[in-house]
Amino acid sequence: MIRTLAVKKDGTLLLDIPIQQLNDPQIKWYWVDFNTPSMEETSKLTDHFHFHPLAVKDCLHHLQRPKMDYCEGYQFLILHALKGPQMKLEEVDLFVAENFLVSFHYANLEEIDDIWERIIQHQDLAQKGPVFLTYKLIDKLVDAYFPYAHRIEDQLNEIESKPRGSTSKALIDQIFQVRRDLSKLRRTVIPMSDLLYRMINSERFIQRKDQRVLFQHIYNHLIKLSYMIESSREITSDIRDNYLSLNSYRMNTIMTTLTVISAIFIPLTFIVGVYGMNFEHMPELKWRYGYFMVLGFMLVVGVGMLTWFKIKGWFNQH
Numbered sequence: 001m002i003r004t005l006a007v008k009k010d011g012t013l014l015l016d017i018p019i020q021q022l023n024d025p026q027i028k029w030y031w032v033d034f035n036t037p038s039m040e041e042t043s044k045l046t047d048h049f050h051f052h053p054l055a056v057k058d059c060l061h062h063l064q065r066p067k068m069d070y071c072e073g074y075q076f077l078i079l080h081a082l083k084g085p086q087m088k089l090e091e092v093d094l095f096v097a098e099n100f101l102v103s104f105h106y107a108n109l110e111e112i113d114d115i116w117e118r119i120i121q122h123q124d125l126a127q128k129g130p131v132f133l134t135y136k137l138i139d140k141l142v143d144a145y146f147p148y149a150h151r152i153e154d155q156l157n158e159i160e161s162k163p164r165g166s167t168s169k170a171l172i173d174q175i176f177q178v179r180r181d182l183s184k185l186r187r188t189v190i191p192m193s194d195l196l197y198r199m200i201n202s203e204r205f206i207q208r209k210d211q212r213v214l215f216q217h218i219y220n221h222l223i224k225l226s227y228m229i230e231s232s233r234e235i236t237s238d239i240r241d242n243y244l245s246l247n248s249y250r251m252n253t254i255m256t257t258l259t260v261i262s263a264i265f266i267p268l269t270f271i272v273g274v275y276g277m278n279f280e281h282m283p284e285l286k287w288r289y290g291y292f293m294v295l296g297f298m299l300v301v302g303v304g305m306l307t308w309f310k311i312k313g314w315f316n317q318h
Contacts, residue, residue, distance in 0.1 A: 001041070002044070003016060003033050004018075005126070011126075013119075013120070013126050020048075059093045063091050066192050078094075079195075081109050083109065094134060094137070101130040115136050132214070138218055142225075146221075159175065186229050196218055196219040197219060
């Protein structure tokens with residue numbers, strides 16, 4: 001679907017006019033939105049607007065890295081949007097000039113629909129031009145990142161509030177899922193931060209100081225998101241390390257217990273092995289109370305070793 005919005009020099013707002021009429025000298029600037037376009041509609045990027053072939057190619061090849069390219073008479077921007085609970089990554093392409101804005105996206109995005117409706121309802125926004133509209137679009141996309149960052153923080157707070165020693169497999173699976181979500185968010189926020197930094201320092205794209213302040217506001221939001229992501233990553237790393245340390249401690253405790261038991265039974269096994277030999281001349285075998293004497297000796301050895309281990313502090317490690 002292609003929808004159009006145009007502002008005439010007298011301030012009149014025109015909606016859904018054919019793109020062939022956008023070159024009317026009375027039109028001050030226009031916005032053309034390619035929303036989930038068909039192949040025939042996509043071809044108008046080349047046939048009607050004559051955009052650079054490499055820029056059109058980037059539009060067709062989904063999920064390019066956010067960037068800004070300078071073309072003759074316009075700037076080409078690639079932005080990222082997040083959609084749905086699964087944080088599905090969607091690409092938004094913008095062609096921005098003094099007298100037009102062309103947006104291209106394969107997914108239906110609420111952020112773009114919201115800006116479109118706000119311009120219709122508040123026509124004073126339409127008088128501020130394509131650069132201001134680009135600011136509003138990027139700001140809306142970036143603001144949509146925050147709920148995902150806050151959701152991850154809430155999940156981490158819930159994990160941290162669980163009782164100490166809770167190290168079930170479900171918990172560690174949850175930690176790794178959080179880290180995967182953080183990686184998705186980080187792969188979006190960091191390149192968008194780099195893009196905004198370039199835009200702020202670009203004399204071609206932003207020529208007015210008041211506009212630079214607006215994009216600086218978005219950049220500050222992205223920096224805040226970066227800090228939130230890094231903080232959450234550190235927390236997940238700490239929780240993961242604590243989980244591994246606790247598991248290691250439990251394993252050491254189990255091994256200590258097994259070692260104590262094994263150490264006690266080694267001399268007892270030796271005694272049993274000696275008296276299990278089938279030699280004929282073993283005088284102890286003829287003693288009347290030999291059996292009970294050996295059992296008593298084995299008991300003394302076992303209790304003695306257990307007492308010695310306790311004095312050495314082996315049991316204090318549990």
